[in-house]
Amino acid sequence: MTDEPVRVAHDSGFPPFAELKNGRSEGLAVDIFRAVVARAGIDVKFVPVSFEQRQLTLADGRADAYFPLSITPERLQLFDFSDVLVVSGASLFVRASDVPPEKLAALADKVVVTPRTGPVAPFIQKTAPAIKLVVTTDYEESLGRLVRGEAAAAALSYHVGSRIADALYPGQVLSSPHMFLELPFAVAVTKGKRAELLARLNAGIASIRADGTWHQINEHWRTE
16 A cells, blocks of 8 residues: 555445535445545545446546445456445336336336446346336436336436435435345455455454444434
8 A cells, every 4th residue: 555545436426325515525335435444544535426437437547446336246357346335225216106116027018217337227138128228327317217207117226316316306206115136335446456455445344343333324324
């Protein structure tokens, strides 16, 4: 490790996990990460980026690590991950006048939108090929298409989708409480690099889990 801060990228609009508000990095995953690096004695510099740019920050050298990124078999071929910071899940969102389906199979032959960056699109293509899947740029486009009636449902991270829907379309979108895909989020680095950083992060994660700090942060955000 060097004396230079570790540059860590995060999505600038991924509430409640990470976002940029009034020039400051905030969110559940950000608070957990701050506690981890404080415990591990790691100096970091946050690099907020747009949704579609998040994984590119490692390839183009803007950052040494990225979080929170969901762990998938495909991504494990490209990245090494820390231990899990926080767990979410993918859920189905519909217009308020509709009833959210419990399962993907209920949407066979219907249009479902989801962002192209992330694990949800490949999962739907593999497990529910009868769905007419339309990939979008980001959460905002997916929800916009849903509200305009261009799709029967949007497949999104439950926590992130709920926050963005409430902000952009209050009262117009409902989410299913049933999650069809578990999404464990962690810190990602380019495969084969930064092994020492991951080891120190994992030690910090274990420490805040052991003394209850991790639980306290989660409980705080549960009421936000």
